[in-house]
Amino acid sequence: MIAASFADFMQHVVTGLAQGGVFALLALALVIIHRSTGVINFAQGEMATLSAYIAWTLIVNHGWSYWPAAAATLAISFVGGVLIHTVVIRPVERGSVLRIVIVTIGLLVGINGFIIWQWSGVPQLLVGPFGTSTYDIGGVVVSAHDIGTILVALGIVLLLWLLFRFTKLGLALRAAAVNPEEARLVGVRVTWMLALGWGLAATLGAVAGMLTAPANFALDPNMMAPVLIYAFAAAILGGIDSPIGAVVGGLVLGVLLNMLSFLSQYGLFDWFSEELRLPAALLIILGTLLVRPQGLFGRPEVKRV
């Protein structure tokens, strides 16, 4: 009984980390855009869904094999993110935050409508890169997809960290985000950097979308809507301006939600069911904002006098 429940516990941890990894990627996208443009990008989820559909079209309609299709999707998403910034966001960037927020909500609606118009609302199957096999490790059954998802998420986080920490481009991206006027004075082309940030965020979203579609076995126009809520929760829990916070927040949230499911099976919180996952995430958003508005890894805002 104990052994069985331990295996079950570990299974929930692995599933939680895999789901949390996806939350973390989308939360990172939110953080990158929030740092540079100063708003929550409400269209981040729909952008990711669109990317997943592009991958699906390349694979199913054009017969591409998985990896070339994935690579092309990432490239298309990057360019798409840059274009969204240049065409839609930049014209309103100097205005109030509310204007940009409204534009991102407009994007959400627009992209969602485009997806339904182009691909209809019928759920589709997008295969995953890691297959559907499972492994039994000492009684703990884990799926290849979950392990692959965790590894991809960690790999991307590592790459981003290297980019921001050690490269000149990463330093310029950060400088443009924290202090655009100063950045211009040292010669950083701030507009390009902001566009690059949007491209990067769109690419992260594309990965999140491609990893979500096979897990749910349902690629549909609203696939990323709940994931975006979890990503909000993860980003706010970790600190909306903290990349490391987004990663930790995502993983913690993923494991936490699965722990609730696990405990409910064993009588604790037995009222908890899948339907309460989203409300639980909203509760985390609210709780964080009340108790520690800057999040776990954020710094409280200090204004220079």
Add this chain to the structure above:
Amino acid sequence: MSTLLELDRIEARYGPVQALHGVSLTVAEGEIVAVLGANGAGKTTTLRAISGTVSRSGTIDLEGKSLRGGPEAAARAGIAHVPEGRGTFVELTVDENLRLGAYTRRDRQVRADMKRVAEYFPWMADRGGQRAGTLSGGEQQMLALGRALMSRPRLLLLDEPSLGLAPLVVREFFRIVRELNESEGLTVLVVEQDARIALSISSRAYVLEVGRVALSGSSEELRADENVRRSYLGY
């Protein structure tokens, strides 16, 4: 001495408000030139016109080539602008600030230059990982200067470096500026409220009044000028 910077009848405006009404000035290679004037005379705007952070008309030549475009272009042309109020990235570390100073450079001597710059500011040596926002006001101003040096500038623009700093720190700051000028031939255009210290380190100066050059000459002449003494030196 050859002319490094030449402003010819520069006008600049903030929306409907015209801040400069045809300012002309020159800075020769290796010179320290001061711009004096009361609040609102257009001192800061003059520097902003040079670095392209305010829209302007008239011509600005650097080494005989016309300067066009925004601050990114000015930085690439070799202008390092240290704006008023500590031009540092407070969220980034001391080392990252210095590395950003060298952003437009393509050569491989950036690391060597970081060591060289640190020699002017000994306190930086073991504090490269500290966030700039946690430095004292004086240290931030020094860091802003260090960051400007990292670009190996043709021309350094300093905007009110003494603002809000203790007199001792101000003296140390200008001592370093003077040393850079004498040992490395750094050309400096400095805007200052503190006319006394500005005239003491500069060789020439311009006095601005409501967006126009009211007076110019060698710093020595200006120090002796009755009006300058009464209006800006206060004795």
